[in-house]
Amino acid sequence: MGSILSKNHFPVEGRTVLITGGSKGLGLNAARQLAGKGANVMIAARGEEALKEAIASISKCARSADTQRFHAIKADVTTVIECARVFSECITWNNGSPPDIVWCCSGSAHPSLFVDTPLDQFQKMMDSNYFSCAYMSHVALNVWLHPSKKPETTPNPPPARHLIFTGSFVSFYSFTGFAPYSPSKAAVRALSDALSQEMNLYAAAHPYLPRIRVHTIFPATMPTQSLEDENRVKTDVTQSLEEGDQILSPEECARRAIKGLESGEELVPTSTIIRLVMASVMGGSIRGGFWKGLTNTILGWVTMVVMIFIRWEMDTKVAKWGKTHGSSGMKKKD
Amino acid sequence: MPDLLSIGVTLLLLLVVYLSLDIMGLFNWGNKFQVEGRTVLLTGASYGMGREIAAQLSSRGASVILVARNVSKLESALAYAQSLAKSPSTQRFHLISADVTSEAENKRLLAEATTWNGGRVPEIVWTNAGSSVPDLLLNTSVETMRSQMELNYWAAAYLARETLTAWLYPTTPYSPQSVEKGGQSEAPRHLIFTSSVIAFVNIAGYAAYGPAKSAMRALADGLRNEILLYNGARRSSTSTGQAPAPFDVNIHSVFPGTIKSPGFEQENKTKHAVTHLLEAGDPAQSEAECATACIQGLEAGNYSTGTNWLSKLMRVSSLGGTPRNNWVLDICGQWVASIVWIFVLPDLEGKVWGWGKKEGMPARKTELS
Numbered sequence: 001m002g003s004i005l006s007k008n009h010f011p012v013e014g015r016t017v018l019i020t021g022g023s024k025g026l027g028l029n030a031a032r033q034l035a036g037k038g039a040n041v042m043i044a045a046r047g048e049e050a051l052k053e054a055i056a057s058i059s060k061c062a063r064s065a066d067t068q069r070f071h072a073i074k075a076d077v078t079t080v081i082e083c084a085r086v087f088s089e090c091i092t093w094n095n096g097s098p099p100d101i102v103w104c105c106s107g108s109a110h111p112s113l114f115v116d117t118p119l120d121q122f123q124k125m126m127d128s129n130y131f132s133c134a135y136m137s138h139v140a141l142n143v144w145l146h147p148s149k150k151p152e153t154t155p156n157p158p159p160a161r162h163l164i165f166t167g168s169f170v171s172f173y174s175f176t177g178f179a180p181y182s183p184s185k186a187a188v189r190a191l192s193d194a195l196s197q198e199m200n201l202y203a204a205a206h207p208y209l210p211r212i213r214v215h216t217i218f219p220a221t222m223p224t225q226s227l228e229d230e231n232r233v234k235t236d237v238t239q240s241l242e243e244g245d246q247i248l249s250p251e252e253c254a255r256r257a258i259k260g261l262e263s264g265e266e267l268v269p270t271s272t273i274i275r276l277v278m279a280s281v282m283g284g285s286i287r288g289g290f291w292k293g294l295t296n297t298i299l300g301w302v303t304m305v306v307m308i309f310i311r312w313e314m315d316t317k318v319a320k321w322g323k324t325h326g327s328s329g330m331k332k333k334d
Numbered sequence: 335m336p337d338l339l340s341i342g343v344t345l346l347l348l349l350v351v352y353l354s355l356d357i358m359g360l361f362n363w364g365n366k367f368q369v370e371g372r373t374v375l376l377t378g379a380s381y382g383m384g385r386e387i388a389a390q391l392s393s394r395g396a397s398v399i400l401v402a403r404n405v406s407k408l409e410s411a412l413a414y415a416q417s418l419a420k421s422p423s424t425q426r427f428h429l430i431s432a433d434v435t436s437e438a439e440n441k442r443l444l445a446e447a448t449t450w451n452g453g454r455v456p457e458i459v460w461t462n463a464g465s466s467v468p469d470l471l472l473n474t475s476v477e478t479m480r481s482q483m484e485l486n487y488w489a490a491a492y493l494a495r496e497t498l499t500a501w502l503y504p505t506t507p508y509s510p511q512s513v514e515k516g517g518q519s520e521a522p523r524h525l526i527f528t529s530s531v532i533a534f535v536n537i538a539g540y541a542a543y544g545p546a547k548s549a550m551r552a553l554a555d556g557l558r559n560e561i562l563l564y565n566g567a568r569r570s571s572t573s574t575g576q577a578p579a580p581f582d583v584n585i586h587s588v589f590p591g592t593i594k595s596p597g598f599e600q601e602n603k604t605k606h607a608v609t610h611l612l613e614a615g616d617p618a619q620s621e622a623e624c625a626t627a628c629i630q631g632l633e634a635g636n637y638s639t640g641t642n643w644l645s646k647l648m649r650v651s652s653l654g655g656t657p658r659n660n661w662v663l664d665i666c667g668q669w670v671a672s673i674v675w676i677f678v679l680p681d682l683e684g685k686v687w688g689w690g691k692k693e694g695m696p697a698r699k700t701e702l703s
Contacts, residue, residue: 322566
C-alpha cells in the first residue's frame with residue numbers, strides 16, 4: 001500500500017518545464033521549487049527586468065547547478081503567435097525536444113462592479129486568463145501528439161507530460177466584484193475538464209506516446225504584486241465579502257500545488273475552503289480513483305449544506321451594503 | 335412516556351406534511367415572471383428555441399422585439415409570434431437585424447428597442463443567441479475558439495452590460511421621489527441568459543463551446559450576487575446623489591440540453607464521433623418543449639432552470655453556491671446526483687478511451703492557423 005500511496009505522479013528531475021507568467025508570484029515560486037527538484041526551467045513573461053531577476057533567483061535554487069539549465073523569454077502569451085514562438089524557442093533551447101511540462105500562470109484580475117468596468121478590461125482578462133491557456137494548449141498538444149519521429153515501442157510507458165492551468169476560487173463561485181473576472185476563470189476550468197477527457201482518446205490511440213495529463217491549480221489569495229494591482233480597483237463591498245479569506249504566500253501556494261500534482265490530482269485546490277467549494281460543484285470533475293472520488297463525494301454532501309449558509313450570508317451582506325452605502329460599491333467618504 | 339412519544343410523532347408528521355407541501359410548491363405560488371403588457375427584447379429569436387420563446391411569451395401577453403441577423407427568418411418568426419398574441423389589438427411586435435457579437439451593435443439594438451418602446455427600456459431582456467461548433471480542441475481552429483467565445487459569451491456580456499447600465503444608470507437620471515420607502519415601486523425587470531448543460535459539465539469535443547458557456551454561467555452567478563447591491567440600495571434611506579431605479583432587477587439563467595432544432599443539425603456536422611457516443615441516450619426536447627420548460631422555471635422564480643431531467647440532474651450536481659429552487663428537492667437531488675456520478679464518470683471516460691483504442695489517432699484537419 002505504501003508504494004501506491006507515495007507514488008510521485010509529477011516527477012520533474014532532469015525534465016524540462018515551461019512556465020508562463022513565471023517572473024512573479026505563483027509562477028516564480030513554482031519555478032524555484034521545481035528547480036530545487038532538479039528540473040530545467042524556462043520562463044516567459046512580459047517584463048524584461050523582472051525576467052532577469054527571476055532567472056537569477058531560480059538558478060540559485062537548482063539542485064545540480066552544473067547539469068540544470070535555465071532560460072527566459074520575453075513574450076506576451078495573449079496571442080497564439082506568441083505562444084507558438086515561445087514553445088518553438090523552448091524546443092530549440094531544449095535540444096530539439098518539446099518541454100515535458102507546460103504550466104500557464106500568466107493572468108490578471110480587475111475586480112470591479114460589472115457596470116462600472118471599462119470594456120477593454122473584460123477582453124484583457126479573458127485574453128490573459130483564458131485564451132493564454134487555450135492557445136498554449138493548442139500549441140503544446142499539437143506538438144506533443146504529432147511527434148516528428150515515431151516513438152519507440154517500449155514496454156514501460158514513458159512518464160506522463162503535464163499541461164497545467166491556473167484557476168481561481170471564483171472558477172467555482174463568483175460573487176460581487178468578480179463578475180468581469182470569474183468568467184475567464186470558469187472557462188479555464190471547463191477547458192481543463194474537456195481536455196482531460198479528450199486526452200483519454202489520444203492516450204488509448206497512442207499507447208507509446210507519453211500520456212498527457214491536464215490539471216488546473218486553484219490558488220488561494222496571495223499577497224503579490226498582482227494582488228496590490230487588484231486592490232487598487234477593488235470595491236469596498238468586495239473587500240468586505242473577502243474578509244477572513246485565508247491568505248497564502250505564493251511560496252506556500254506553489255508548494256501545495258506541486259504536492260497536489262505529485263499526488264496525481266487533476267483539479268488541485270490549495271486551501272481547505274477551496275477544496276470544500278470545489279467538492280460542492282464537482283459535477284463531472286470527480287477524478288483520482290475510487291477512494292478520492294468517494295472522499296470528494298462525501299465532502300460535497302457536507303459542503304452543499306454549508307454553502308447554503310455561506311451564500312445566504314454573502315447575499316445578505318451585499319444587500320445590506322447597498323442599503324447602507326448605495327450602489328457604487330464604495331464606502332462613502334465623509 | 336406516551337405524551338412525549340405522541341408529541342414526537344406529531345412533530346414528525348408535521349415535518350412530513352411541510353416537506354410534502356414544499357415539494358408540491360405550495361409555499362411558492364404565484365407567477366414570478368409577469369410578462370403581460372410588458373415588452374421583451376429577445377436575441378437569437380429567428381429560429382430554434384428563440385422562435386418558440388417569442389411565440390410563447392406573445393401568447394402570455396407580451397410585446398416582443400425579435401433580434402437576429404437574418405431578416406427573412408426574423409419576419410417569419412415575428413409573424414408566428416404575432417399570430418399567437420393574447421391581445422392582438424394591444425400587443426406590438428418589432429424586429430431588429432443585428433450581429434450581437436459586436437458591442438456597438440448591442441448598444442444600437444438596445445437604443446432602437448427603447449425608442450420603439452416609447453422611450454422605455456424593455457422590462458425583460460433575454461440574451462438567447464448562441465450556437466455550438468463542437469469538435470476536439472486539436473481540430474478546432476483558433477478563429478473558431480474565439481468566435482465561439484464571441485457568440486456564446488461576449489454577446490451576452492455586452493447586452494447584459496448595456497441593459498443593466500440603461501436600467502440602473504439611465505441617461506436621464508431617476509428622480510429621487512421614486513425612492514420613497516413604500517412609494518411607487520414598479521414590477522421587477524428580468525435579465526435572462528440562455529446557457530447550456532455544458533456549463534455544468536464539460537465533455538470531450540466541446541473544448542471551444544464549453545468554456546464559453548461556463549464563462550456565461552460565472553457571469554450570471556456573479557451578477558446575481560452583485561445585483562443585490564442595487565436592489566438593496568433602493569431600500570436605503572441614505573441619499574448619495576445617485577437615485578436608484580424604481581424597480582428590482584432579477585437575473586436568471588436557463589440550461590437547455592439537446593434541442594431538436596436547426597442549430598442542433600448544424601452542430602452535428604462538426605461534432606466528433608466520440609462526443610456523439612457520450613451524448614447517445616441524452617433526452618432530446620423539441621423547441622417548444624424546451625421553451626415551455628424555460629418559461630415555467632422563470633415563472634416559478636428560479637434563478638437557474640434545468641429544462642429536462644438530465645439538465646436538472648446536472649444542475650444539482652454542480653450547485654455550489656447557486657440558489658436552491660426548492661431546498662428539499664435540490665439537496666436530495668444533489669446527494670443522488672453525486673452517487674450517480676461515481677458510476678457515470680468512469681463510464682464516460684471509458685467510452686472516450688475505448689473509442690481511441692478502436693479508431694486510433696484522429697486524422698488531422700487541414701492546416702489550422
